[in-house]
Each structure stands twice: as structure tokens, then as C-alpha cells.
Amino acid sequence: MASTLNPNLLLAIPLAPLAGSLIAGLFGKQVGRAGAHTVTILGVLVAFVLSVMTFIDVMNGASFNATVYEWARIGELKLEIGFLVDTLTVTMMCVVTSVSLMVHIYTIGYMAEDPGYQRFFSYISLFTFSMLMLVMSNNFLQLFFGWEAVGLVSYLLIGFWYTRPTAIYANMKAFLVNRVGDFGFLLGIGLLLAFTGTLNYGEVFAKANDVAALSFPGTDWRLITVACICLFIGAMGKSAQFPLHVWLPDSMEGPTPISALIHAATMVTAGIFMVSRMSPLFELSDTALSFITIIGAITALFMGFLGMIQNDIKRVVAYSTLSQLGYMTVALGVSAYPVAIFHLMTHAFFKALLFLGAGSVIIGMHHDQDMRNMGGLWKYMPITWITSLLGSLALIGTPFFSGFYSKDSIIEAVAASHLPGSGFAYFAVVASVFVTAFYSFRMYFLVFHGKERFGQAHHDHHDAHHEEEEDSHGEHHGLAPGQKPHESPAVVTIPLILLAIPSVIIGAIAIAPMLFGNFFKQGVAFKDVIFIGENHPAMEELGHEFHGWVAMALHSFGTLPIALSALGIVLAAFFYLKRPDIPEALKNKFSGIYKLLDNKYYMDKINEVVFAKGALKIGRGLWKAGDQGLIDGAVVNGSARLVGWFAGVIRFVQSGYIYHYAFAMIIGMLGLLTLFVTLNGK
Numbered sequence: 313m314a315s316t317l318n319p320n321l322l323l324a325i326p327l328a329p330l331a332g333s334l335i336a337g338l339f340g341k342q343v344g345r346a347g348a349h350t351v352t353i354l355g356v357l358v359a360f361v362l363s364v365m366t367f368i369d370v371m372n373g374a375s376f377n378a379t380v381y382e383w384a385r386i387g388e389l390k391l392e393i394g395f396l397v398d399t400l401t402v403t404m405m406c407v408v409t410s411v412s413l414m415v416h417i418y419t420i421g422y423m424a425e426d427p428g429y430q431r432f433f434s435y436i437s438l439f440t441f442s443m444l445m446l447v448m449s450n451n452f453l454q455l456f457f458g459w460e461a462v463g464l465v466s467y468l469l470i471g472f473w474y475t476r477p478t479a480i481y482a483n484m485k486a487f488l489v490n491r492v493g494d495f496g497f498l499l500g501i502g503l504l505l506a507f508t509g510t511l512n513y514g515e516v517f518a519k520a521n522d523v524a525a526l527s528f529p530g531t532d533w534r535l536i537t538v539a540c541i542c543l544f545i546g547a548m549g550k551s552a553q554f555p556l557h558v559w560l561p562d563s564m565e566g567p568t569p570i571s572a573l574i575h576a577a578t579m580v581t582a583g584i585f586m587v588s589r590m591s592p593l594f595e596l597s598d599t600a601l602s603f604i605t606i607i608g609a610i611t612a613l614f615m616g617f618l619g620m621i622q623n624d625i626k627r628v629v630a631y632s633t634l635s636q637l638g639y640m641t642v643a644l645g646v647s648a649y650p651v652a653i654f655h656l657m658t659h660a661f662f663k664a665l666l667f668l669g670a671g672s673v674i675i676g677m678h679h680d681q682d683m684r685n686m687g688g689l690w691k692y693m694p695i696t697w698i699t700s701l702l703g704s705l706a707l708i709g710t711p712f713f714s715g716f717y718s719k720d721s722i723i724e725a726v727a728a729s730h731l732p733g734s735g736f737a738y739f740a741v742v743a744s745v746f747v748t749a750f751y752s753f754r755m756y757f758l759v760f761h762g763k764e765r766f767g768q769a770h771h772d773h774h775d776a777h778h779e780e781e782e783d784s785h786g787e788h789h790g791l792a793p794g795q796k797p798h799e800s801p802a803v804v805t806i807p808l809i810l811l812a813i814p815s816v817i818i819g820a821i822a823i824a825p826m827l828f829g830n831f832f833k834q835g836v837a838f839k840d841v842i843f844i845g846e847n848h849p850a851m852e853e854l855g856h857e858f859h860g861w862v863a864m865a866l867h868s869f870g871t872l873p874i875a876l877s878a879l880g881i882v883l884a885a886f887f888y889l890k891r892p893d894i895p896e897a898l899k900n901k902f903s904g905i906y907k908l909l910d911n912k913y914y915m916d917k918i919n920e921v922v923f924a925k926g927a928l929k930i931g932r933g934l935w936k937a938g939d940q941g942l943i944d945g946a947v948v949n950g951s952a953r954l955v956g957w958f959a960g961v962i963r964f965v966q967s968g969y970i971y972h973y974a975f976a977m978i979i980g981m982l983g984l985l986t987l988f989v990t991l992n993g994k
Contacts (some may be wrong), residue, residue, distance in 0.1 A: 315373065323356065328355040329355045330355075332352035340430030357731060395450055399831055407656070417803060443582070451512045463579075470565060489556055490559065491887070493550060543593075544594075554615070569688045575630065584641065604641060606736065620909070625686075662714060672693065678795070686758060693800070695805040708752050720868060756884075766797065
């Protein structure tokens, strides 16, 4: 087996989806709907097959870390396109391409009647290309390109239905919030470039200890801490961590397939991947790791609370995504990087399954997304019902399901950590187990069981966040009286079945090699870098307690997390199947808390008043004083007025009479003679 991978084969992986995107986008009318989905699916299929082949080669010891193209050279600084392919990279490549392939196939059914069919396929294929460029990069320049490209395409996809004001608001909100995070990300890259003189990962890591010995100029802060926190602020925006999480729930305004692709498996996990890739830097700063741990814990717990009161089926899954991203971030903070990537992988499958399952329900309900108008769907949509159940069981961490192995490992890793903030993080991730089980099965019971509430005149169930009654094309939402739901076509249900399989089994298969084997020790391009945090004990203690996937699952039945998970399911069943009057009574009794949750902790209001209006006032002040006063008033108009005044004075001596000009010449000569005599006299 060759020790170095073929660069041409690696190039084909991101370029295949790009080619499909260009054909569908530029020649959509010529190739038609069938042509658009054929070329894009073929491109992603090629990328998936090549990713699997690369995965096998890397498992056999191959790797790649080299420049593919040198774009420019500025002094000693090289701006390059290059690939770094190791076990971390191929894991992300396989996750991105496999989920993307399922989403592409699913989209054929979901978007069948949409007039923007070709445009949508072009966008999602372009997104796949951007994400692959991000995870395959070996330098900060290409990483930043992929980082911004996925942000741009997500903007296009969230606002895909551009006739909806709510969609336009949501995509602008996502774009602006991500720019806040990206500013911090750019500062972090700039600091590393300034003090290492390079953008290449390997060269930066080689100088990491030297950077760790430096202080941030003018302060007592460690430079490595400032750089790592700046990098993580970028991850906070992209991976929707508190307080930069506000864009993700509103992004549900886009079509459901992009919710699965962008907000479950790929874009929002870019921040988790980036911190894992930069682990040699983050390991040198306990302060940065504690900051990451606390932010992740806040996100995991408090975003889960918001999922408990949502009525839009997609928003429940969206807040679930926020909470699970918090889990991954906590794992990063306690130096359990392999556990974070493990949960990223398992979460990608079961969360994509839940999003696509929600989309299947929306199709069956004729685009009604309000769970209060559902109930009893299991009889009409059996495949969607069973696959959604499997996804929910994986999400809540049911033993033997994939989510159990990754989530339980995170809880154990946090318990083993001694970093400041780990105590609060442990409480947050354990409490989130109950919260996750409650809102997941609240959704499951409201949608698939209980009384049938569809096909009736809708009550006053209006969600301020999206238009329930009519879609962007003026079609009525919801089933008419007497109508019954129906199972989605095979092009929708087959991806559900294919995603359900890894949602059940991938955790048991992958836990031993990924967490306790040589998965992250062999095939890593930087042989001198320990990917597993050597300065922190979490992974080592986890290894001592692991005795196989069966023993781990059996042992869990007597633990607190499983008891809390079971309590959440039982309570959800009691509240929403037996006594639906109790949730309404609790809502009225604790109206203040409900109002706080319904307004999402007033974060949108705070952003609007403090930042949006503050920025507006600053902008208007700069416009009035800077643009109108200084630039237009003093520089532009002032210089014009000065020239006009000078021209007005000069005009008087330009009379056209010869004797005026002769007189001016005589006066000028007298002046020069006087000056000459005065100077010589001195």
C-alpha cells in the first residue's frame, strides 16, 4: 500500500460536486429537472465512493499533506491550495458525502413541485464542494475559503424561497451573525500568521510552543490563549454556540433538505472540526479550554429548554441540534477530541434522519408544520413513523443505539475532567439528558400518537416565525376536512431507511477503534502531534473504564443518565397522551417562565436593541458627521467652494483689456525687483 495518496484522486472528490453544481446552475433550463438532479447526484456519488476508497487507504497507513497549487507568494509567505488527508479528514469526508447523497436523493421527492428545482440542486451540490474544501485543507487560507463559502451557500439556501419575508429575514440574520464569528476567526488566523509567519497547519503547529511562551502585546495575556479564543469565536458563529446561536432556529425557513444537510451534518459541525484540527494549539491553553467548556454547557442545557415549548416540528429538531452541538463543544473543552468527533459522526446520521423524517411528515400533512394539528400519523405513515422512532431513540442516548455510545462517553469525559468549569458542565450535560428525552418524545407523541387532530378547521395556532396558512406560491397549508395523511414516495422513504441503519449500529461499531484504538494515532499527517489531549486525563480515564460496547450498554442501565432519559419519556407520554390538560395548566401557572422561553431568553430583542439599533445609531452618526460633514462637506464640497472662490477672485483680473494685463506685468516686475533687492541687501 502506497504511503502517499494520489493527489489527482483527492482533487476529484471536491471537484465532482462542483461540476454537478455548475451544470445544474448554468445549464438548468437546457438539461431540465431530470438532468439537474442526475448530474448533481452523480457528482456527489463519485465524491462519496472516492471518499470511501480514501478512507480504506488511510486505514491502511496512507496519508497526504502537500500543496496542490501555489496561488501567490508574498515575500516568504506562501498562499496555497493544499490537502491534508488523515483519519480526521476522511471521517469528515465520508460523513459529508454520505449525508449529502441521501439529501440529494430525498430532494427529488421533497422539491418535486418547486419551480426552483434546478437552482436548489445547484446550491446543495455547491455546498458539498465548499464543505469538502474546508475539511480537506492543510492551511488557514483554504480553511477560511471553505468557511466563508459554506456561509455564503447557507445564505442562499435559507433564503431559497425569496418571496417570503421571513426567509429573507432569516438568511440575512444568519449571514450577519456568522460575520460576527468570522471576525473573531480572522483575528485568530491573523495573530498566528503574525507570530509564526505561515498559514500552513504543520508549520504553525511546529511553532506552537514558541507562541505559547509569548504574551499578547501590551498585556499579561498569553498570546496562545487570545489566538485560541478568537478561533473559537469563529466556531461559536458557525456551530451556533451561545450567544451566537440565534440564527440557527430561524434558518428553518429554508426547505427541509437543507435543514438536514447544513444544520445537522455539515456546516454547523465545521466549528467542531476546526477546534479538533487545531487541538495542538488549544491543548496549550487551559483558559481557552475552560471557556469552550462553559459555552458548550450553557448551549447544551439552555437551548434544550427552548425545544420543550416549540410547536413547529422543524424548530424542535433545530433546538435539538443546538443542544447536541453544545455536547460536542463540551467534549472539546475537556480535551476529549475523539469523543467530540465520534458524537459529530453519530449525530450527523440520526439528526439528518430526524430532519428528513420531519420533512416526510410535512409532505404528508400538506406542508403543515404545527404539531398541534397532527397526531395518530403512525397508521398512515408507517415508514416515517418507525424511522423517526429509531432516530429519537438514538438522539436521547438509548443503550445500544449510536447516540448512546457517543453521548455517554461525553458525560464520562466531563466527569473525569478537572478543568475550571467542568463541574457546571457535568451538571448541564446530565440535566440535558432529561430535557432531550422530554422534548424528543413530546414531538414523537404529538406527531405519531394520540388523538388525530388533522383535517379540521385550524384553531388559533399561529406561529409568528413562519406563515402557516399559505406557502410562497399561495398554496394552502394543512389537510382539508376529511383528508388523510399519506406515506411519502420511495424517493423520500429510502433515504430515511438508509440513514436509520447507521443511526442504530454505527456507534457500537466505531466506539472501540475511534476512542480507544489507533484510529486517531495512525494515519495522522503530523506524527509529532498527539491528537488526544496528552495534558488532560479525560481520554485516559475513559479507556480504563471501557470493556466493550456490550458491557458499556449493559452497565448503563443502573446509571443516572438512563434513569433521567426514561423519566423524560414517561413524563412526555403522561403529559401528551394521558393528560394533555397538565401542560396547558403548567403554562398558565408559570406564565413568566413560559414567556421567557417563548421569547428565546429575549436574545433577539437584546441583539435588536443593543447591537442592531446601536449599530444603526453609530452608522447614522458616522454618516452625518463623517460622510456628510467631513467628506462631503469639508473635502468634496469644501474644495469645490474653495476653487470657486479662487476662480471668482482671478476672474476680476481676466478682463480682456490689454492695459490691465500690462499694468499687472509692471506690478509683478516691481514686486520681483523689490524682493531681489531685499534679499541682496541682507
